[in-house]
Amino acid sequence: MRYAVTRITPEVGGLPKVLAGIEASLTGKSLSGRLLGCFTAEIGVLNQILILQSYDEDAALAEDRSRALVDGSLFGAAEHFREFETTTYMPFDFVPPIEPGKHGPVYEIRVYGVKASGLKPTMDLWRDAVPERAKVSPLLGAMYAIDGSLPRFLHIWPFASLDERMAKRAESVERGIWPPKGGPAHLTSLSSAIYLPTAFSPLS
Missing domain, CATH: 3.30.70.100 (Alpha-Beta Plaits)
Known part of the structure; x- marks a missing residue:
């Protein structure tokens, strides 16, 4: 895949x-x-x-x-x-394949740059932390780049609204379950954007 x-x-x-x-x-x-x-x-x-x-x-x-x-x-x-x-x-090997359906309509897509030796430790930390974080709001996809500027990875979080995004993110931080403990030490850059699906998008 x-x-x-x-x-x-x-x-x-x-x-x-x-x-x-x-x-x-x-x-x-x-x-x-x-x-x-x-x-x-x-x-x-x-x-x-x-x-x-x-x-x-x-x-x-x-x-x-x-x-x-x-x-x-x-x-x-x-x-x-x-x-x-x-x-x-x-794809991260512990994250299920992305399937079309109504998950949003608000999609936050983040891309993180990773230190040269940081991808495997990052994936290991996410493997441990995602199950508890996903109880707050689901992770739709997580994947690492194999071309272009390397290493980096992308993750997708769907929400019903921007207000829900703020609330769920605040809850996960307050509970101490996100970000993964030790995870930021492996990162070099962070970017985030909010996307809305087009009328013909299978993910809606």
């Missing part, structure tokens, strides 16, 4: 055109990957789009990516892109 996470920043005024191209591309049969989610940033980089796909085979992912780059299709809307990046991730 691999995840492909693509971030697209449209040109000013180009969001509707880019979303239309993405919908036509991802809901058709031109790509091998399974569409899990398509989101737009509510808090973070204004109008940024995030696409989450899963692949069972490396060859299928490589074929999709190569074809899109060579023919320039890039989800059918490349002429309206200002920035485009895509990263391949491997």
Whole structure:
């Protein structure tokens, strides 16, 4: 199992055109990957789009990516892109695969940079801490990058509202169950954005 996470920043005024191209591309049969989610940033980089796909085979992912780059299709809307990046991730082995469904509609997606020797200790700490933390609010996905800037990992937390997010995060900190004890010592950078699903996103 691999995840492909693509971030697209449209040109000013180009969001509707880019979303239309993405919908036509991802809901058709031109790509091998399974569409899990398509989101737009509510808090973070204004109008940024995030696409989450899963692949069972490396060859299928490589074929999709190569074809899109060579023919320039890039989800059918490349002429309206200002920035485009895509990263391949491997799931943490103790986190269940992401499945479509209604989990949000508020999705917090965080990316943490990790020290060179810090990925395995981080995963071990999360393995111990996530079960108790997930009783407060569920972890939808956690995965580490295998290309691009390394090492780093991404995690996804769904909430019913921004107010619920604040309350659940405060509860987990107050109870001392999150962040994992000793976890921050392995990190080099932190980023977070709030995303909302598009109308055609399987994750809603």
